Amino acid sequence: MEIVITGRHTQIKQKFRDVVESKMNRVTAIAPDTQRIQIVVSHEGNPRLADTAQRVEITVIAGSTVIRAEASSADMYTALDLALDKLTLRLRRARDRRKDHRKGYTPLPVDEGPVTPAVDVAEEVEDSTMDSPQAAVASELAPGESVEVQVGDTPIVIRRKLHIAEPMSIDEALYEMELIGHDFFLFVNKETNRPSVVYHRHGWSYGVFEIDTPENVKDLEKKD
Structure with a gap:
């Protein structure tokens, strides 16, 4: 499994990398077929946003499945824990869905009316x-x-x-x-x-x- 950690407007210290590697067993325990984990840490320099200055985005690639979660906090370690909690919940949902499909699955109902959603831009590392x-x-x-x-x-x-x-x-x-x-x-x-x-x-x-x-x-x- 490959773990890639990238910093945006911030430097990633070795201590944080070590913490990340120690916590990723939570991911592989739920999704043992994980091939790659991408972690992006962003720093917001605006002092008014100090409580959410550090944002951590985690993307897991397991086969053809991509699962993503993000969280913000005053420090990157707390943001990492919050993002990891969201991620493991989504990983469990994905695992349970695969089980449901084997047993028989009923699709969620959707409204096909003319309501136009607000369009956002996907947050990816720019090339x-x-x-x-x-x-x-x-x-x-x-x-x-x-x-x-x-x-x-x-x-x-x-x-x-x-x-x-x-x-x-x-x-x-x-x-x-x-x-x-x-x-x-x-x-x-x-x-x-x-x-x-x-x-x-x-x-x-x-x-x-x-x-x-x-x-x-x-x-x-x-x-x-």
Whole structure:
């Protein structure tokens, strides 16, 4: 198993690396097929955010499954423990789901109404930077590559990444969303072949939003 620890705006000391390695047995105990664990530690320099200045993101890659969790605190060791607690909970859910599928599984109900979710940008380690927002949006990306650019003198940062994924069902997309801990998940619906988003609405309610072009819709209407 490979453990990769990266610091953003902070240096990672050997003591923290040793603590990480000692705690990762919690991961392998639940997911023995884990191949890689990526940990990113970020430091927020704003004194007003001192209580959450240290953020730890943990990503586990086990076969074709990716599970992610993050947490913030005043120190990186506490943030690590909080993120690890969230991660182990999601790992157990993934393990239990595999058991449920062997026994027979009922998909979660979703609302396919016209509610448009707020779109966020996935938080990944940037691979390169661009000089303008237009360049960041318009540039060609290789699979897994990302670009990041700051808008002028503002604190706004645009980050874009190309992710290659196999088409999946709505139920599978909901499952992936829960594993990475986001409020939404972008995917290609294998039933319609349309770019789609599943998202949390309220309570235990979920929604799905699909995108298509007027031309494609007209073509489908003609075929019908």
